[in-house]
Amino acid sequence: MERNEGPHNNWSFGEVDSEVAIKGFGGAILISTQPNKTANVLENVLGLECLGQEASFLRFKSDGQFGNTIDIKLTPSVRGLKGAGTVHHIAWRAKDDQDLLRWRTLLQDKEYYPTEIRDRNYFKAVYFHEQGGILFEIATDPPGFSVDEAVADLGNKLMLPSWLEPKREELEEALPTVEVRVLEGDQS
Secondary structure, X not given: OOOOOOOOOXXXXXXXXXXXXXXXXXXXXXXXXXXXXXXXXXXXXXXXXXXXXXXXXXXXXXOOOOOXXXXXXXXXXXXXXXXXXXXXXXXXXXXXXXXXXXXHHHHHHOOOOOOOOEEOOOOEEEEEEOOXXXXXXXXXXXXXXXXXXXXXXXXXXXXXXXXXXXXXXXXXXXOOOOOOOOOHHHOO
């Protein structure tokens, strides 16, 4: 969805400058087996503001600048199957380790049975299922993806957390080849 709010992207590429560049994801649509229970979690646990209903969708908004619009389809759906084109979970942001611990405690108090805090090398996270069948993750920003390589080198090679290194060969074989095209105007 196109939106004007939020700061401009600092990146430019070819003729796409920061004034017209993509800023980030606008949000997501949640398909739930129990839409009203999912709506309850968004509003009364995660603190999103319900903006109202349009047709068969209920819209929520968070305080964030990007990815802050969440729509719930009000028609109940069957639980989705894993496969191409499906989304495994939706993630929410925690400021830091202390904020993540506060979220985990709140989820325990409300009997959502979150996982232990998991160290994912690039961030820490807790996970929980809500009654509509959606898996939510709450993850920290720090330490970030530059924890094991310089920012200038990000994306040049496959970086793996230590527990996945034994599967490097298998993972690399399964990944499709990605070719980044450089436009003439961007060549030095």
